[in-house]
Amino acid sequence: MKSEVKAQNLDIKAVFHPEELKGYIFIEGKESVIRDLASDLRHLRGIIDNEVGVDQIEKYLSEEQEDIKIEEGDEVEVIGGAFKGENAKVKRVDDTNREITIELLDAAVPIPTTVDVDMVRKKSS
Structure with a gap:
C-alpha cells in the first residue's frame, strides 16, 4: 500500500498497521482518496469510518525505523x-x-x- 501511495502521489499523510491489532490499518488522509485506496485491497471486509486520535494509538507508535538488513550482493x-x-x-x-x-x-x-x-x-x- 505504501508503494502505491508513493507511486500514484496520493493525498495520504500516513498509513499505519500496528502488529498488535491484526486486521486493522489506520490511514490518514482525505476520505475520498482513502476509500479509493481501500477499494483496491483484497480481503477487505469493511471500513470503520471513525476518526481516531493520536492519543488512542500512541502506544503502538515507535519513532525507530527498522534497520535495513540487506547488503550489496545479497x-x-x-x-x-x-x-x-x-x-x-x-x-x-x-x-x-x-x-x-x-x-x-x-x-x-x-x-x-x-x-x-x-x-x-x-x-x-
Whole structure:
C-alpha cells in the first residue's frame, strides 16, 4: 500500500498497521482518496469510518525505523510492484531513502532498478 501511495502521489499523510491489532490499518488522509485506496485491497471486509486520535494509538507508535538488513550482493525476492515474484541481486543500498538498486537475475539484459526496501525479501541461504 505504501508503494502505491508513493507511486500514484496520493493525498495520504500516513498509513499505519500496528502488529498488535491484526486486521486493522489506520490511514490518514482525505476520505475520498482513502476509500479509493481501500477499494483496491483484497480481503477487505469493511471500513470503520471513525476518526481516531493520536492519543488512542500512541502506544503502538515507535519513532525507530527498522534497520535495513540487506547488503550489496545479497539475493532477494521481489514481493511487490511490477517485478513481484522475480529474483534479483542487490547492487546498491541507500539507507537514507530506504531504497535499494537491484538487477533481475532472469532478465536477458540486467537493468538496474531502484525499489523501496519494503518491496523485497532477503532469500534464505
